Amino acid sequence: MNKERTLAESHLKIAVKRIKKDRLAVAGFCVICLFALIAILDSVPLPRRDVGGVKWTRTVLDSLFQKEVEKSYSPPLATSGVLNRKEFQLRSRHLLGTNNLGEDVLYNALKGVRTAFIIGIVPSVIAAFFAIIFGLLAGYYGGWIDDTIQYIYQVLSSIPGILLLIAMLMVMERGLWQLCVALGITSWVGLCRLIRGETLKVKNMEYVEAARALGANDLRLLFRHILPNVMYLIIIEMTLDFSSLVMSETVLTYINVGVEPGTGSWGQMIMTADRELPNGIWWNLTAASVFLFLLVLAFNLFADALRDALDPRLREA
Amino acid sequence: MLNYIIRRVLLAIPTVIGVCLVTFLLFNVFASPEAVARRQLGKNPTLAQVKTWVTVHGMDKPMFFNLNPGKDGRLHPFDSRFWNQMAELLLFRFPKSDYLHEKVSDLLKQKIGPSLTITIPAFLLSILITLPIALISAYYRGTYLDRFALLICVVLMSIVILNYIIFGQYLLAVVFKYFPIYGYEFGLGAWKFVLLPVILAVAAGLGGGVRFYRTVMLNEVRADYVRTAMAKGVSEERILFKHVLKNAMIPILTVTVLSIPFLITGSLLLEIYFGIPGMGNLMINAINNADYPVIRTLVYIYSLLYIGGSILTDISYTLVDPRVAFE
Numbered sequence: 302m303n304k305e306r307t308l309a310e311s312h313l314k315i316a317v318k319r320i321k322k323d324r325l326a327v328a329g330f331c332v333i334c335l336f337a338l339i340a341i342l343d344s345v346p347l348p349r350r351d352v353g354g355v356k357w358t359r360t361v362l363d364s365l366f367q368k369e370v371e372k373s374y375s376p377p378l379a380t381s382g383v384l385n386r387k388e389f390q391l392r393s394r395h396l397l398g399t400n401n402l403g404e405d406v407l408y409n410a411l412k413g414v415r416t417a418f419i420i421g422i423v424p425s426v427i428a429a430f431f432a433i434i435f436g437l438l439a440g441y442y443g444g445w446i447d448d449t450i451q452y453i454y455q456v457l458s459s460i461p462g463i464l465l466l467i468a469m470l471m472v473m474e475r476g477l478w479q480l481c482v483a484l485g486i487t488s489w490v491g492l493c494r495l496i497r498g499e500t501l502k503v504k505n506m507e508y509v510e511a512a513r514a515l516g517a518n519d520l521r522l523l524f525r526h527i528l529p530n531v532m533y534l535i536i537i538e539m540t541l542d543f544s545s546l547v548m549s550e551t552v553l554t555y556i557n558v559g560v561e562p563g564t565g566s567w568g569q570m571i572m573t574a575d576r577e578l579p580n581g582i583w584w585n586l587t588a589a590s591v592f593l594f595l596l597v598l599a600f601n602l603f604a605d606a607l608r609d610a611l612d613p614r615l616r617e618a
Numbered sequence: 619m620l621n622y623i624i625r626r627v628l629l630a631i632p633t634v635i636g637v638c639l640v641t642f643l644l645f646n647v648f649a650s651p652e653a654v655a656r657r658q659l660g661k662n663p664t665l666a667q668v669k670t671w672v673t674v675h676g677m678d679k680p681m682f683f684n685l686n687p688g689k690d691g692r693l694h695p696f697d698s699r700f701w702n703q704m705a706e707l708l709l710f711r712f713p714k715s716d717y718l719h720e721k722v723s724d725l726l727k728q729k730i731g732p733s734l735t736i737t738i739p740a741f742l743l744s745i746l747i748t749l750p751i752a753l754i755s756a757y758y759r760g761t762y763l764d765r766f767a768l769l770i771c772v773v774l775m776s777i778v779i780l781n782y783i784i785f786g787q788y789l790l791a792v793v794f795k796y797f798p799i800y801g802y803e804f805g806l807g808a809w810k811f812v813l814l815p816v817i818l819a820v821a822a823g824l825g826g827g828v829r830f831y832r833t834v835m836l837n838e839v840r841a842d843y844v845r846t847a848m849a850k851g852v853s854e855e856r857i858l859f860k861h862v863l864k865n866a867m868i869p870i871l872t873v874t875v876l877s878i879p880f881l882i883t884g885s886l887l888l889e890i891y892f893g894i895p896g897m898g899n900l901m902i903n904a905i906n907n908a909d910y911p912v913i914r915t916l917v918y919i920y921s922l923l924y925i926g927g928s929i930l931t932d933i934s935y936t937l938v939d940p941r942v943a944f945e
Contacts, residue, residue, distance in 0.1 A: 325769070456636030459928075460921045463886070467905060468641070468913050471657075472649040548778045555780060556886065557905055571780055578788045590781050598776035605772070 319610040326606030332599035336414050343415040366411055368393055371403035377584050398584040401573065410588045412565025417596060419477060420484070420550045420566075421543040427485025428542075429535050432492035436531075437523050439493075440500025450497075454490040462487045466549075470558035477560050480553065484546060492538045499531045533611045540604040544597045551593065567593045619936065626932055630925050637921040638707050641914050646699055651677035658716060658908040676702060707918045713911040717903065722915040725900055732802055733896030735812050737885050740819035744827055747820060749870075752831030757858055759836060767828070774825025782822040783891050790814060800893040815888040834869040838862045867938045871931050 320326050343362040359367075369392045375382030377398040381390050391399075397406040439450040457465070469483040503509065504527060512526050553559035554568030562569060570589035578586060645654070655671040656663060663671075672678050677699065680686075684697045706713055712722040755767045791799040797814040838844070839862060847857045889898030897916075904912035 452632065452636065455633050456640060459633050459637055459925050460640065460917055461924060464913075464917045464920055465640075467901070468644050468917050471905065471908065471910070471913060472644055472654075544776065551778050551780055552887065556890070556902055571784070575780075575784050578784065579792050586784065590778075593778060594776055594781075597778070598773060601772050601776050 316607075316610040320603075320606045323606040325602045329599040329602035329606075332595060333603060336596050336599070337418065339411055340415040340418040343412065362411060366405070366408045368395065368405040368408060371395075371399045373399070373403050374401060374582055375399045375403075377406075397588045400570075400585045401577070406570075406585050406588045409565055409570055410567070410592045413567040413570065413589065413592060414596075416477065416560065416564060416566040417547045417550070417593070420481065421547045421600075422539075423478075423481040424484035424488060424546055425539040425542050427482060428489035428492060429539060431485070431489040432496055433528065433535065435489075436493040436496025437500055437527060440497040441504055441519070441523055441527065447497075450493070454493055457487075458490045466553065467556070467558055470553070475558070475561050477564055480550070480559055484549065488542065488546075492535065495534050495538070496531050499534060500527055503527050503530050537604075537608045537611055540600065540607050543604070544600045547593065547597055547600075622936060623929075623933055626929050630929060633925055634708075634922065637918060637925075638704055641707070641917050642700060642703055645910055645914055646677075646681065646703075651675070654908075654910060658910070703914075707915070712915050715904075715909055715912050717907040717909040717912075722912055725912070726897075726915075726919070729895065729897050729900045731804070731896075732808070732894050733885050733889070733898065735808050736815050736819065736888060736894065736896070739812070740816045740823075743816065744820045744823050748824060748827035749831055751824075752828045752835060753858065753863070755828065755832045756835035756839070756862075757854070759839075768832075771825040771829045774821075775829070776825075777822075779822045779887060782818050783887055786814070786818045786821070787891055790817075802892075802894045811892065811894070815892050815894065819885070819888060830873060831866075831870065834866045835862055837869075838865050841865070864938075868935055871934055871938070874927075874931065 320330075339362065342365070343360050345361045347359045347361060347364060349358055371382060371391050372389050373382055373384040375391055375395065375398050377396060378394055379391065379398065380394065381388050382399065383389070395405050395407065397410070400406055400409065435450045435454075439447040465487050466483055469486065470480065473479045473483065504522075509522060509526055512522055517526070550559055550566060551568035551571055554566060555572050559568050560566050567589040571586060571593075574582070574586035574589065577583075651672050652668055654677070655668045655675075659667055659671060679702070680698045682698055682700045683695050685693070685695065687693055705711065710723070712726075714721055715725060718725060751767070755764050758764045787799065791797045791814060798811055802808065802811050835858070839858075843861060843865075844857055847861055848854075852861075885896065886898035886901055888894065889896045890902055900912065901916060903909065904916070
């Protein structure tokens with residue numbers, strides 16, 4: 302048992318060492334940590350405050366970055382804005398300007414970080430849950446169980462994902478968590494296929510035979526012995542999926558099936574800002590786009606390095 | 619060969635039925651007819667309005683089997699929601715749109731043309747551009763040129779398609795005025811409206827495409843036949859552009875089919891931004907007006923296209939690689 306653990310550790314250590322060599326991946330990891338910190342700050346609530354009888358729930362991020370609402374647009378760092386051809390004085394300076402409602406753009410963009418992390422992680426967890434259960438069962442038991450599960454994912458993968466998403470989101474109420482569930486249900490098939498294939502390979506290995514000979518039951522074999530050996534697939538898939546999930550939020554929000562207005566998200570920001578560009582109002586759109594781009598790029602760089610480090614098929618090369 | 623094709627088509631039938639089942643479950647079980655009616659009728663419909671909507675759409679019928687005698691006093695066990703909707707889809711008797719009040723099949727006939735004028739050129743052009751770049755990158759694999767190309771690919775992949783469209787339209791159509799901003803013309807005049815959307819679609823898919831094809835090529839480079847060819851003294855250019863490219867056709871064919879969903883998303887957003895009256899336009903109208911019959915039919919038709927496409931791909935595998943048919 303002890304020896305097993307040291308082996309596993311060294312396995313992890315090798316992976317960490319490989320990633321450390323890739324400077325871009327390390328940079329990506331740092332950016333991810335920074336964004337994650339913002340998301341965490343936005344999830345930690347402060348004690349409720351009573352403002353004129355209305356109870357407010359504020360997070361640490363709110364207390365750090367929330368600014369007074371202005372009357373309308375103002376460019377970054379301006380001291381005055383223009384509304385109906387009349388100039389108005391701003392209450393405070395805004396690093397990235399204000400949007401049409403006079404809200405601070407930097408604050409809105411920072412609020413989008415938490416939403417992005419939820420969209421990037423929760424659907425993957427839901428998808429991984431389905432994929433693990435179905436993939437392990439199909440690969441391990443074979444027979445009619447395998448046939449049924451294969452049939453289910455054959456059907457689901459025949460429906461173009463975007464259409465299934467639209468259909469599901471039209472049937473459900475709109476909201477962040479509904480979006481997560483819909484994205485999770487539409488994205489487990491690929492991983493399930495991988496896990497099934499890997500389980501087929503692993504289940505006939507000697508160590509599984511040995512465990513079975515020692516009297517381990519199916520549950521123990523599946524979750525103690527086979528699952529840890531397909532875990533690398535799940536980790537790789539979850540990091541690779543993060544970027545596409547975050548990007549799909551903006552697209553889905555843009556076509557009116559994503560998160561609701563009022564949920565701070567980059568999709569909402571881009572959606573409200575995209576017609577402002579010809580009027581010379583670039584800061585709102587640019588802020589959302591740059592935040593989105595940085596997070597997605599960081600994750601792409603890190604995920605590639607992680608895959609190269611963890612995937613044994615690539616390691617031989 | 620014929621045997622293989624027949625078997626492959628027969629195997630697709632359960633999948634088609636499965637797709638019908640999924641759409642039925644989605645629109646009938648997960649959402650009650652009343653909820654659907656309310657969504658479509660807008661804010662605060664009266665109870666009577668909801669009831670008429672439900673009756674008109676046949677949603678008051680039993681779910682699976684109708685055991686109540688009909689108006690003529692006889693039993694119609696199959697006059698239920700399930701069988702009616704299955705028949706609609708399987709026999710191509712598509713329902714009417716709730717918003718546009720036209721048959722969905724007629725709408726499709728109108729809308730498919732403009733969509734294809736974007737997706738087909740974009741698709742062909744992107745293969746023509748990405749494949750050579752991928753080949754060159756694979757040829758110079760491991761060098762700084764290759765690494766730089768890969769980094770650019772990752773950067774391009776990290777930009778969401780919305781940004782390509784918004785900034786592309788703004789720069790090329792609004793600022794520099796190279797292209798019309800918005801609109802469409804049927805017939806040959808379409809080309810000038812289609813040009814910019816096609817360019818943007820190709821640009822948005824460039825990073826992912828180059829990376830994918832490069833990976834495919836590199837997987838092939840490790841194969842035994844490459845070593846044999848090397849040993850025989852075949853030049854590296856010849857191996858790469860002749861032997862490897864031919865063998866890489868199978869994954870490339872697969873991605874052709876797999877990219878159909880991407881073609882939908884791509885054209886969906888492009889059509890909204892450039893005002894092209896195609897399928898994307900139909901879809902976005904259906905979403906905004908809770909037009910369930912249209913979405914239901916589109917889910918089914920695109921799935922049929924996908925299934926048909928994958929059958930064609932499997933058949934073309936047998937042309938590329940005769941071993942496939944015997945497996």
